[in-house]
Amino acid sequence: MSPLESSRTPLQRRSFLKAITAGAVVTPFGLSLASCAAGGSGGGEAGGGGGAATGEVSDTNPFGVAAGSTVEAVVFDGGYGTDYASFAADLVEQNQDGVTVEVTGSTQIAQQMQPRFVGGNPPDLLDNNGANAIGLSTIAAQLEDLSDVVAAPNLEGTTIEDTLYPNVLGVGMYDGKLAAINYVLTVYALWYSQSLFDANGWTPPTTWDEALALGAAAQEQGLYLFTWGQEAASYYLTMALDSAIKEGGDEVRLQMANLQPDAWSGQAITDVLAAMEQVVASGYMRPGGAGTQFTAAQAQWSQAQEALLYPSGSWIENEMAEATAEGFVMTGAPTPTVSADAAMPYAAINNTPNEPFVVPSQGANPAGGKEVLRAMLSPETATEFARTKLASTIVAGTIPEDAFGSSALASQVAMLDAAGTDTFNYNFVQTYGMTADVNVLWNSFLSGASDAAALAEGMQAMFDRIREDDAVVKVEVS
DSSP: OOTTSOSSOOOOOSSOOOOOSTTOBOOOOTTSGGGTSOOOOOOOOTTOSTTOOOOOOBTTBTTOOOTTOEEEEEEEOSTTOSHHHHHHHHHHHHHSTTOEEEEEEESOHHHHHHHHHHHTOOOSEEEOOSTTOOOHHHHGGGBOOTHHHHHSBOTTSSBGGGGBOTTOSGGGEETTEEOOEEEEEOOBEEEEEHHHHHHHTOOOOSBHHHHHHHHHHHHHTTOEEEOOOGGGTHHHHHHHHHHHHHHHOHHHHHHHHTTOTTGGGSHHHHHHHHHHHHHHHTTOBOTTGGGSOHHHHHHHHHTSOOEEEEEEOTTHHHHTTTSOOTTOOEEEEOOOBSSTTOSSOTTOEEOOEEEEEEOBTTSSOHHHHHHHHHHHTSHHHHHHHHHHHSOEESBTTOSOTTGGGOHHHHHHHHHHHHHTTOEEOOOHHHHTTOHHHHHHHHHHHHTTSSOHHHHHHHHHHHHHHHHTOTTSOOOBOO
16 A cells, blocks of 8 residues: 555645544534535435335334435555445345446546535445545535444344444544444554564564663664654654553543644653654664665565564555465564553553545435445455455454464464454544645654654644634634
8 A cells, every 4th residue: 555645535725634532523514525416315304315116124124215216336456446335236126126236447437426426426435435535524514314224224134333343433433423334443553563573482462661761672683673664654743643542541542633732742642753753763773764665664574574564554455465485474463561560451452444435415316325335344245254364344254363373463363352342443634634744754863863842833833823723714623
């Protein structure tokens, strides 16, 4: 996944902004598409908006999809492709009388779908993802409330909400409405080779003191603790934030997500940055990252094994499939905390879900869009996704014990199980288009050209600039 053109989150800064974490509250502003097009019903009635014919509601047809109707689904054709949606579409066609589902891939969501929202003829189901995604806050009023989807039975007869991992629906909430269901669960972790660690008697660090000790052990063997690439310096921001949130508790997440004036002077983030400054000053960071393309830097870890740890989302296994050393048993571990008595346990993880699916109210067949989404959230489809993509959906219990032979996927399941309800998420960097500026600051810090104080000052200045800019639509997180 390119950090500059994420397949998971849009980077637009002004017109198109999306919610950033659980409990986000969004108020659409004047430049939104909602102000240009007819408002949606959002009412969740069988058949939805757009004047679509409705079918008979039953346990096997909870949204009343009309027999013989057609459903149009537009799916972002990124790292996960579109075949998983086609798999669900086939199930709908098998289960619903005469229904046809047309699945189309796109990498230009905003360019192709904006005019259709304005014209009142959007698709029935949309995977609003990628660098060219439409900010959901701008179309939230035109989207169905998907609460009835998660309240419905899956294809196996179990209430969908009861089958999901904890805390995965919040990022799709807008002003009290479940406007989007993010389908893929992303686990952010420290990734390492279990085989390399076993051979040397190492264990993943649970605190930053342990990380520094591991860095010293690596240095004795001519290795580094970390490596990084120019475009992915922001991965270390994620690691720092995750560590600080675990150390200081949810108030740290709220301070950061709401761009508070004193967010970067809090004790938790200060202590984390001080520890990371020691990593850099001790020579535990492989030099040259500011001039290295990010996948080349990742190969220094996964193929050359010059560095022990790499912070990333769980897409890393697929991303580096062609550049991973034989015998490299890719495994994830939670981000370390500063102290052993942090506010959250070591096992707590950032599990921000992605791939936001929405059902436009003005589509010709919103009930059909919801039915495809219901099929996607069935264990059969979720298991097929995990098997073919080596990644978990938000549906729990769909990955077998052998994790389809993937050590990385097996460790994701283990981390999720260990975390339980101790999970959190945020995405304000993407919401406010901060990635490019973040990379400048973090490349300087990781290179040793600036210290923790300068980094914190620069990040706070960025926060203040965005917060005080009236042209930027703000998203309140609670």
